[in-house]
Amino acid sequence: MRSLPLLRRRGVTAGLTCALLFAAACAGPASAAPPVRSPLASEVHPVVEDDGLALTPPMGFNNWNSTHCRPEFNETMVKGIADIFIAKGLKEAGYEYVNLDDCWALPQRDADGKLVPDPDRFPNGIKAVADYVHSKGLKFGIYTSAGTKTCDRIGFPGGLGHEYSDARQFADWGVDYLKYDNCYNQGVDAKKRYTTMRDALKATGRPMVFSICEWGENKPWEWASDVGHLWRTTGDINDSWGSTLAIMKKNLPLHAYAKPGNWNDPDMLEVGNGGMTDTEYRTQFSMWSIMAAPLLIGSDLRQADDKTFEILGNREVIAVDQDPLGKQGEVISSEAGRWVVAKEMADGSRVVALFNEADRPQRIATTASDVGLPQSRGYRMRDLWKHTDAGIADTIAATVPAHGTVLIRLWADRDSKSYPPALEAGQTRAWFAEADVPAEMSTTVTNHGRRKADSVSVDLTGPAGWTIVSASRTVAEALSTGKTLRTKWRVKAPAGTRPGAYDLTLSVAHRSPEGVRLVQQEPVAANIVVLPPQGVSSLSATPWLSASNGWGPVEKDLSVGESAPGDGRPLTIGGTRYTKGLGVHAPSVVEYYLGGECSSFSAMVGLDDETGVRGTAGFEVWADGRRIAATGVLTNVMPAQQLSAGVSGAETLRLVVTDGGDGMSYDHADWADATLVC
Incomplete structure (x- = not known):
């Protein structure tokens, strides 16, 4: 899914979109010219369900997230990626596919109806690139769409009506993987379109992994197990926390449909593209792996830093994704x-992900029995990011950073006492303070191991210039199982x-019974804040604690617009313009520090007019982790609604916008005239 879905998300007026850009796609089956049809699946080549392909989730590279159709997407880039797979050990780690996305072809077929590679991008043709990739011991993939055109704005030739001819070209070029998109589909039944290409691929006799990219619109997990090897479960991802989180939540419930040869696909990795933090990228890599998702690198590895390669090359995490049992992780709890x-x-x-969705650290805990392990006198616990072992009695717990994930692997192990005891360490609650004003912070260290931890000591350090002094004990002679060392600090x-x-x-x-001194380090978050002004103030003039958005940045006094900062329009709901407020895109969370100084919040909320007649969103107001006001689902045809709430005594305020339950397309939402009374 490419330009059409991007416009669907960003809110170009539907009528203008149809009239000027995508007339064929928007016209619908009644008015569209019927495509030339290839034989259907029922007519030729009965399906062979177990073809031995994609028995573990495919791993590799796709250029779209980093280049789109920019000039740097060309033969030199693709060959360079193949070289980096070898030089950086990615091939040895399991990555094998080097895949092209949209824009590799000319806009028109030749006189014989064949696809023509763009001679500027690929002067030696596609086969030469495939041969180069194969010479490195890797595999080669390509892209087209199950419609009359592909998804880029230019609209390159799609495969609808040309399935057998295109499949033959792909096979002759040495293609090993086909991504088949969904634009300009003329309203033809999705199952028929994808089944026809499946049979066309099989007719070539060349094994090709078949990636169904119809964005989850027709629930392919329910019908595509004998059609493709993987199927997209959502719309396109973008390089933001809001997008990653929304996609993760849609993919997690589909665990029952994943198995060897069939995978739920929550779209490509954004790791290294720069729109998220390293903590958030580790979460994406962790959660994609525990969901048994395809791992397709979406960053330009020629420009990647060491941290990107460290994340992408973590073989212990990759082993979770590539486990031959082929099970997708299941949600145990999500409170x-x-x-x-x-x-x-x-x-x-069992591999267990302790994932923190919130914007501040949280303690997350479970037990060995809760995650499905048999009863045992103890368990070995392996931290897959720290690469350390510990023994636990039963409890699995960690204080997890905001948007972070602790990923661990557990075995029932009667000899778990041979490992150091697992110590859970972290702060007890979120910490806020003004600059140059000391405030108390509390930390704890708890022993979850089967044996005691001796000579336990703690130390808290911060950036240069910070003053941190202990205000209670920092040592314990020993901590037996379940015991805790609590320390107060003046920061x-x-x-x-x-x-x-x-x-x-x-x-x-702490010291092991063998006398070895062991040290672990845990992150602690400190938030420096400014109290909101007294009286009535506009929220757009107040600095936020954190902000996440489903598309582009949160905007002040503008709609969210496209993906760049400041590219929105005046906030407009139901024809009424507002000079102040926040422009967001679902799913979105914006959080403010109130410090107990404010009494009420109020805003006019609704879908911005720039999105035309589509879009749904729900607006929620939260104070100190408790929802105190909500609108329910709003649509573009509804006028602005007032949403007010009392916030007396609240330390924090969170403004949440959900996607209304139907995905994030067109969900440009406004907190217009948002004000605080303090």
Whole structure:
């Protein structure tokens, strides 16, 4: 899915979209010229369900997320990616497909109806590129659409009506993987379109992984197990936390449909593209792996930094994704943004993701029995990001950073006492303070191991210039199973420290019974804030604690517009313009610090007029983790609604916009005239 869905999300007026850009796609089956039809699946080549392909989720590269149709997408880039797969050890780690996305062809077929590679991008043709990729011991993939055109604005030739001819070309070029998109589909039944291409691919005699990319619109997980090897479950991802989170939530419930040869596909990896933090990228890689999702790198590896390669090359996490049992992880719990997801592995172990959806650290806990392990006198616990082992009695717990994931693997192990005890360390609650004002912070260290931890000590450090002094004990002679060391600290940021989130480090040291000194370090979040002004103030003039958006940045006094900052329009709901407020795109969360100083919040809310007649969203107001006001689902045809709430005594305010339950297309939402009374 490419330009058409991007416009669907971003809110170009539907009528203008249809009239000027996508007339064929928008006209519908009644008015569209019927496509030339190829033989249907029922007429030729009965399906062979187990073809031995994609027995584990495909791993590789796709250029779209980093290049789209820009000039740098060309033969040199593709060959360069293949070289990097070898040089950086990605091939050895399991990555094997180097895939082209849209814009590789000319806009017109030749006189014989054949696809023509763009001679500027691929002067030596597609086969030469495929041969180069194959020479590296890798596999080669290509893209087209199950419609009359592909999804880029130019609209390159699609495969509808040309399935057998195109499949033959792909086979002759040495293609090993086909991504088949969904634009300009003329209203033809999805199952027929994708089944026809399946049979065309099989008719070539060349094994090709078949990736169904119809965005989950027709629930392919219910019918495509004998059609394709993987199917998209959602619309396109973009390089933002809001998009990644929304896609994750849609894909997680589909665990029952994943198995060897058939995979739920939540779209490509954004790791390394720059729109998220390293913590968020580790979460995407962790959660995609526990969901047994395809791992297709979406960043330009020629420009990637060491941290990107470290994330993409984590073989212990890759092993979770590539486990031959082929099970997708299941949600064990998800209360208040504290997710526990567990995946059964072929060796009987369990991989557990402790994922924190919230914008501040949270403690997340479960037990070995809850995640499906048999009763045992103890368990071995392996942290797949820290690459450390520990022994636990039963409890699995960690204080997880905002948007972070702790990924661990567990085995029932009667000899778990041979491992160091698992120590859970972190802060007890979110910490907020003004610069140059000391405030108390509390931390805990708890022993979840079967054996005691001796000579336990803690230390808290921060950025240069910060003052951190312990206000209670920092050592314990020993911590037996279940016991906790609690420490209070006086923390002060220097005058002039800008508002925002800062990282502190909690270091925990203890001695094993063998006399080995062990040290672990955990992140601690410190938020420097400014109290909101007294009286009535516009929220758009108040600095937020955090902001996440489903598309583009949160805008102040403008609609969300496209993907760049400041590219929106005046906030307009139902024909009424507003000079102040926030422009967001579902799913969105914007959080503010109130410090108990405010009494009420109010805004006019609704879908911005720039999205035309589509879009749904729900508006919610939360105070200190409790929802205190909500609208229900609103649509573009509804006028602005007033949403007000009392916030007396609240430390934080969260403004949440949901996608209305139907995906994030066109969901440009406005918090117009948003005000606080303090």
